[in-house]
Amino acid sequence: MMSKNPSQIFDIAVVGAGAMGATAALHLARSGMRVALIDRGEICREASGVNAGTLTLHMTRAALIPYAMKGRELWLDAPNWLGMDVGARSAPGLSLAFTAAEREMLEKRAQARAAMGAPIRLITPAEALRIEPGLNPSLIAAAYCELDGHVTAYMTGRAYRKALVAANVTILENASVSEIEPDGGHYTILHEDGGRTTTKRLVLAGGVWLETMLAWLGLSVPIKCLINQLAVTERMRPVMQTVVGIANGLLSLKQFENGSVLIGGGWQGIGDPIRGGVETIPENLIGNVQLARHAIPALGDTRILRIWLGLESETADAMPIIGPLSGFDDAYVIGGVHSGYTSAPYMGRLLADRILGREPEMPLFDPARLIKNPEEIA
Amino acid sequence: MSETCDVLVIGAGPAGTEAALSAAGCGLRVVLADEAPSAGGQVYRAPPDTFSGLPATPESRIGDALRRRLAESTVDTHFGHIVWSVSPDLRVDALAKEGPVSWSARKIIVATGAQERVVPFPGWTLPGIIGLAGATILLKSQRMLPGRSTLVAGQGPLLLAVAAGILKAGGTVAGVVDLSSRSEWLAQSPAFLTRPDLAARGAGWLARLHGTRVPFFYRHAIRRAVKRDENEIEVTIGPVDRSGCSIAGKERIFTVDAVAVGNGLVASTDVTRLLRAEHTFDEARGGWIPRIDADFRTSIAGLYTVGDGTGIAGAAAAALNGRLAGLVAARDLGALTGEAYEEKSAPLRRSAKRALGFGGAMAGLMALRPGQIKSIAEDAVVCRCEDVTRRDIDLAFADGARSANQLKAWTRCGMGPCQGRICGDIASALLAQTTGEHPRSGMFTGRTPFRPLPLTQLLEPVDYSELNLPPPAPL
Numbered sequence: 001m002m003s004k005n006p007s008q009i010f011d012i013a014v015v016g017a018g019a020m021g022a023t024a025a026l027h028l029a030r031s032g033m034r035v036a037l038i039d040r041g042e043i044c045r046e047a048s049g050v051n052a053g054t055l056t057l058h059m060t061r062a063a064l065i066p067y068a069m070k071g072r073e074l075w076l077d078a079p080n081w082l083g084m085d086v087g088a089r090s091a092p093g094l095s096l097a098f099t100a101a102e103r104e105m106l107e108k109r110a111q112a113r114a115a116m117g118a119p120i121r122l123i124t125p126a127e128a129l130r131i132e133p134g135l136n137p138s139l140i141a142a143a144y145c146e147l148d149g150h151v152t153a154y155m156t157g158r159a160y161r162k163a164l165v166a167a168n169v170t171i172l173e174n175a176s177v178s179e180i181e182p183d184g185g186h187y188t189i190l191h192e193d194g195g196r197t198t199t200k201r202l203v204l205a206g207g208v209w210l211e212t213m214l215a216w217l218g219l220s221v222p223i224k225c226l227i228n229q230l231a232v233t234e235r236m237r238p239v240m241q242t243v244v245g246i247a248n249g250l251l252s253l254k255q256f257e258n259g260s261v262l263i264g265g266g267w268q269g270i271g272d273p274i275r276g277g278v279e280t281i282p283e284n285l286i287g288n289v290q291l292a293r294h295a296i297p298a299l300g301d302t303r304i305l306r307i308w309l310g311l312e313s314e315t316a317d318a319m320p321i322i323g324p325l326s327g328f329d330d331a332y333v334i335g336g337v338h339s340g341y342t343s344a345p346y347m348g349r350l351l352a353d354r355i356l357g358r359e360p361e362m363p364l365f366d367p368a369r370l371i372k373n374p375e376e377i378a
Numbered sequence: 379m380s381e382t383c384d385v386l387v388i389g390a391g392p393a394g395t396e397a398a399l400s401a402a403g404c405g406l407r408v409v410l411a412d413e414a415p416s417a418g419g420q421v422y423r424a425p426p427d428t429f430s431g432l433p434a435t436p437e438s439r440i441g442d443a444l445r446r447r448l449a450e451s452t453v454d455t456h457f458g459h460i461v462w463s464v465s466p467d468l469r470v471d472a473l474a475k476e477g478p479v480s481w482s483a484r485k486i487i488v489a490t491g492a493q494e495r496v497v498p499f500p501g502w503t504l505p506g507i508i509g510l511a512g513a514t515i516l517l518k519s520q521r522m523l524p525g526r527s528t529l530v531a532g533q534g535p536l537l538l539a540v541a542a543g544i545l546k547a548g549g550t551v552a553g554v555v556d557l558s559s560r561s562e563w564l565a566q567s568p569a570f571l572t573r574p575d576l577a578a579r580g581a582g583w584l585a586r587l588h589g590t591r592v593p594f595f596y597r598h599a600i601r602r603a604v605k606r607d608e609n610e611i612e613v614t615i616g617p618v619d620r621s622g623c624s625i626a627g628k629e630r631i632f633t634v635d636a637v638a639v640g641n642g643l644v645a646s647t648d649v650t651r652l653l654r655a656e657h658t659f660d661e662a663r664g665g666w667i668p669r670i671d672a673d674f675r676t677s678i679a680g681l682y683t684v685g686d687g688t689g690i691a692g693a694a695a696a697a698l699n700g701r702l703a704g705l706v707a708a709r710d711l712g713a714l715t716g717e718a719y720e721e722k723s724a725p726l727r728r729s730a731k732r733a734l735g736f737g738g739a740m741a742g743l744m745a746l747r748p749g750q751i752k753s754i755a756e757d758a759v760v761c762r763c764e765d766v767t768r769r770d771i772d773l774a775f776a777d778g779a780r781s782a783n784q785l786k787a788w789t790r791c792g793m794g795p796c797q798g799r800i801c802g803d804i805a806s807a808l809l810a811q812t813t814g815e816h817p818r819s820g821m822f823t824g825r826t827p828f829r830p831l832p833l834t835q836l837l838e839p840v841d842y843s844e845l846n847l848p849p850p851a852p853l
Contacts (some may be wrong), residue, residue, distance in 0.1 A: 042784050049787055062853055098842045109853055138842070154787035161778045173780075234795050234830060249851035266851060278654070280826050282463055282471045282480065290837050291845055300839070303830035305795060318852045338852065 010036045010170070012330075012355070013189060013199035015177055015213060017041075018048035019341065020334045021205030022160040023348025024355075026082075029167040031356050036197055037169050038189065040176040044157030046276070047207050050310040051341050052230055052264030053153035054252045055088070057118040057145050058095040058109075058245050061318065061338045065116035067362060071343035075151050082345075083166070084159035086151055091254070093148025093243040094132055096295060097141040106247035110143040120145045134240045134296050148243045150254045150262075153341070172197065180216040185329060201330035201355065205348075208273045208313040210321065210335045217328065220372040221321065223336065226312040227271040228264065229280055231289060234305050235259030239298040251291050261299060263292045269309040277309020314338065315370055322351055323364040325371075330355075333367050383409040383454070385707050386470055386483035388461050388649065391419020392693045393685025393700035394489030395444055398453045400704030401487075404713040409481055410448075411456040411472055413829070417445050419491055420511060421693040425519045436579075437518065462827035464488075464649050468680050473835055485680050485707045488650065489700060492643035492664060492686035493799060496532075497750045498758040498768070501603030502639070506611050510536040510640030514543070523549040525636025529613050531555035531600050532640040534744035535580065540638050542583035545590055552634045553593045555615050557622055557641070557750070558743055560596050569739030572732055573694070600639060601629065602755070609635045623749025642744025643690045644803050650687075651824030653678045659816045662738075662745045663689030665803045666821045674703040682707060690744065692737030698730035751807045760808070761801040763794020771805060775812050782806040782820050795830050798822040 014025040017039035029035040037043075055075060060068040074081065075088040095110070097103040110120045120143050128142035129135055135142075164171055176192040180202065189197040204213040211223040236259050244253040251265040267288040271277040285307055293299045315321050315336040325331045334351045337343050350360040387398040390412035398410040410417075416424045422441030425432055432438070448455065456472070459479065463471040464486065471480045494511035496502055508516075508524055510532055516522040517540070527550040530541040541551045570577035587594070601614045601624065610633055617627035643664055647657065650668040655676040657666045667689045674682040684703040685696040705723050708714040714722070754760070756769045766789045774788045782805060785791055791805050792798025798805070802822045809819040 042781065045784065045787070059851060105850065112853055157784065158774070158777055158779075158788040165778065171778075233833075246847075248847060248849070250848055267848065275654075279465055280463065282465075282469075282478075285826075286478070286837055287846055289833060290840055291847070293833055293837070293839065294842055294845070297839075300834050303795075303832045304827060304836070305830050306793070306797060307826045 008198070009186065010034050010197065010199040012036075012201040012203065013038060013187065013197055014203040014205055015189070016205035016207065016209065017043040017171075017173070018046060018205060018207055019044060019156060019160070019344035020337075020348045021203065022164065023345045024203055024205065024334065024352045025169050026160070026163055026167055027349055027352035028355060029164070029169045031352070035169045036172060036199060037164060038172045038175050038177060038197065040174070042157065042173045043161050043164070043171065047311050048341065048344065049154050049157050050230070050308055051153050051228070051312070052252050052262055053151040053341065054243055054254065054264070055149040055151060055342045056093055056243060056245070056252065056339060057113060057120060057147060058093050058143065059249045059252065059339050060113070060342060062112040062116045063319065064338060064343060065113055065118045067346055068339065068342040069117065069147065071346035072147060072149065074345040074349075075342075076149065078159065082159050083163045086155045086159050087256070088149065088151040089257070090147070090149040091241060091243050092131060093145045093245065094128060094135070095143040095245045095247055096128070096135070096139045097247045098139055098294070100140070102247040103141040106141055106143050109247065118145060119147055132240060132242045132244065134298055135244070136294055136297055150243060150256070151341070152256065177216070182217065182328060182331070187331070201332075203332045203334065203351070203355070205334045207335050208311045210313060210333065212273065214333065217325065217331065219325065221367070221370050222316055222372075224314040225273050226266065226314060227269045227277055228310045228312055229267045229269040229284055229288065229307060230262065230264045230310060231285060231304050231307045232263070233261040233299070233302040236261065236302045240296050244295050246291065246295065251288070251295060253292050253295060260305070261302065263288055265291070271309055271311065273311065277311065280307045280309065317370070320347065320365040321367045321370055322347060323354065323366050326368050380480045380482070381409070382482050383407045384483065384711055384713075385409070385485045385487060385704070386411070386468075386481055387487045387489060388464070388470065389419070389489035389491060389685070390414065390417040390455070390457070391489060391491050391685060392422060392444065392697035393491070393703070394487065395448055396697045396700030397487045397489060397684060397704040397707070399447060399451055400701045401708050402451050402453045404705070404708035406708055406711060406713050407454070408452070409454045409456065409483070411459045411461055411470070413458065413460045415457050417448050417455070419693070420515065423515060423519045429521070432521070460829045462829060462831055464652060466653055466678060473831060475835070478836060484711060485682065487674070487703055487707060488681065488683040488687060489685045489696075490646040490649060490687045491696075492690055493646055495641045495644045495746070495803060496639055497641045497746070498754055498760050498804060499600050499602055500755050500758045501605070503759055503762045504603055504605050504611060506635055507603060507637040507639065510540050510638050511643070513540045513638035517543040517547055521547065523547055524638050525634065526550060527552050527634045528636040528638055529553055529555065529632050529634045530638050531615070533557040534640070534642050535740050536640055538580060538583040538587070541592060542586050545586055545592070551587070551592045552632050553595060554587065555595045555598045555600060557599050557618060557747070558596065559620075562743065566739040566743065569735050573736040576736065595630070599624070599750070599753075600637070603637060606633065611635065611637060613637055618753070619749060621749030622747035622753065624753040641746065641750065642741075643686065645689060646687050648824055648828045650676055650678075650681070650683055651821065652826060653681060653824070655681065657821065660689060662742055663691070664741065665746075673706045674699070690737065690741040691734050692740055695730055695733035695737045698726055698733055702726050702730060746803075746807060748811065751804070751811050754804075754808070760804055761791040761794065763796050763800075764790040766791040766801070768808065771808050775809060780809070780813055780819065782809060782822050785809055786822060792822050797825065
């Protein structure tokens with residue numbers, strides 16, 4: 001697919017239509033730029049549309065807590081800035097410990113996050129059971145955070161699409177990119193079907209695909225690809241009101257308004273960035289579901305309807321890569337945010353501010369620290 | 379429990395059972411799994427154990443013989459097993475009353491058959507309205523009438539079979555509403571003559587229906603159904619054109635307590651879609667079907683598929699092709715020489731080709747027509763699990779949804795307990811009609827589990843210390 005008018009030069013092209021790329025594109029367009037948003041698939045159909053939708057501070061890296069708190073506010077406020085409710089709801093979050101070792105881990109992790117501003121405090125099992133009567137009473141400790149919640153991730157694509165169309169963004173879906181040529185102050189984006197898009201500025205917003213995207217510019221940045229398995233139950237009676245996890249971060253459990261319960265927590269399946277999620281691992285499903293049922297015993301009454309896989313990216317230091325690419329004029333990258341869904345709309349806005357020449361409210365994350373072979377820059 | 383075998387066959391209908399028998403006949407270790415309590419599939423379904431002394435029918439004789447041959451064979455059968463996952467390394471996971479089971483196989487033959495399709499109209503989800511295939515099961519294996527007075531509607535040969543079956547069982551048929559015209563039926567007569575036995579049965583059904591003065595409405599379809607009181611459904615029918623599109627003309631209203639309605643069959647492709655095998659769209663053969671070579675091989679190594687799941691062709695073709703598929707697997711595994719394979723397969727191939735002619739003609743009468751999709755009312759529920767209407771789908775299209783999977787995410791169409799088995803093909807046809815491009819709108823991506831997995835059956839509560847937890851996420 002190519003842009004409708006091949007001679008058109010965009011002010012900026014964003015490659016990767018996940019929540020970060022789409023948010024950046026939206027703010028840039030609203031500030032008057034002519035924007036193209038390009039994806040090999042459809043808007044928010046990869047990680048941004050198939051993740052567990054947890055808005056969690058319990059699972060956010062401590063250093064990213066201030067960003068996640070801002071991002072969470074933006075999701076809850078989506079009707080105002082995005083134009084559509086995406087099912088974002090505030091709910092308290094609980095992180096549970098069932099063993100002495102987990103209690104120790106819970107205390108350490110809660111303290112580190114509280115130090116960064118997350119309102120996380122330790123509570124007794126009795127208090128936890130008052131807040132969430134559905135919990136397994138055998139817990140020995142819990143961490144409580146009032147500011148958690150969830151988003152219905154599959155709805156975000158529709159909301160973004162409507163907002164982007166209204167902001168006059170040129171949306172190029174199913175438009176795989178094969179190469180990007182920087183030349184004479186422009187970037188020429190070559191599509192696999194032979195089309196091309198020309199732009200003055202460039203944002204690469206590709207999640208697990210960032211390694212490939214940065215290689216288009218001759219940059220080598222290793223990006224680890226996690227293949228998270230998620231499962232959802234059929235609609236059932238209300239069995240929980242909170243977002244429930246365990247101390248080591250490998251459970252995320254919530255019940256949506258329609259009664260279905262989503263079970264996640266980073267248990268892995270099989271896949272890769274080229275093919276996406278390919279295959280679920282039955283043992284990991286069983287392990288994840290056993291853990292879920294241990295936390296909320298009433299889940300024994302329901303059935304698993306669907307299992308799917310969502311890709312998650314991680315940089316070498318497990319910190320984001322957001323900012324301008326040195327050695328290039330007006331080329332930027334955004335991604336690699338741990339538990340990035342919570343922070344996504346905020347991260348996208350920060351980058352848009354930077355591109356628009358405004359001072360971002362919080363610091364970005366310099367890509368230079370991760371780029372291995374700067375001498376290879378063309 | 380985990381076991382290995384040479385060939386694992388999923389589905390014990392005519393295709394799967396014959397495939398298992400012929401592979402086992404070559405000395406291979408064969409596992410046959412099905413969620414039903416015994417072999418036979420939909421057409422040759424066995425009545426419940428508690429039924430006895432039922433009069434024999436042509437189907438019951440074939441089914442009984444099939445089950446007898448299976449019982450006498452070395453095939454390791456697992457009935458009451460819900461297969462919920464198949465991996466590309468040819469591992470199959472199933473759930474039985476006793477708990478989870480898994481097998482690994484050297485070859486897998488998928489023979490999951492077809493499921494019925496109902497083109498939605500307002501009211502089609504009311505109690506008392508069932509599918510033609512569902513009605514067939516009631517009549518054949520449970521000896522039950524759908525209701526006291528039943529309107530039989532839709533398209534394809536099941537219309538006559540169900541209407542005649544109701545009369546035979548002592549019920550009343552209020553009318554037969556057929557999308558096809560008389561001349562469309564007649565046009566298929568050369569194909570009927572390839573199976574004089576079945577053609578004669580069809581003629582017998584028709585004679586019986588005409589003898590009891592059951593009214594026939596050719597080129598008609600149901601427009602809507604409304605519940606009048608506890609046991610009464612008011613059904614409105616009206617004329618359609620050749621493409622199945624509603625046209626102006628006299629509407630008629632029937633008051634009945636049951637409706638049996640069906641618009642043909644859709645290939646069951648859960649396994650091949652899950653494994654991302656190549657599929658093609660073929661309306662005449664049941665929609666999206668896996669691409670296979672002449673030897674039933676899919677594009678996934680070691681995975682074969684046979685029977686109605688590869689395109690609707692009927693039980694007779696399924697059985698013959700099933701035997702062939704079992705032989706192919708045996709040859710590919712070295713249990714049969716090329717020569718022996720040729721000798722055994724040649725006559726089967728000839729018969730299968732003939733059976734395909736008849737089955738193909740039947741499938742043609744069952745194929746979805748563009749006007750049927752066009753005529754779906756705005757307020758008709760398309761996804762009955764999640765109450766998604768045609769209007770919801772049109773709005774999603776207006777918002778930019780162009781693929782079946784995007785539609786699913788935006789409307790929840792296909793996200794309920796049936797996972798899109800009932801609405802998937804209609805939803806993608808609706809999108810395709812608007813976009814004008816079927817291949818682009820695609821089909822719902824396959825997902826595990828194929829059937830809802832009850833947590834209690836999947837796993838026992840365990841002691842926390844027995845859980846094998848991965849290392850913690852970064853702080």
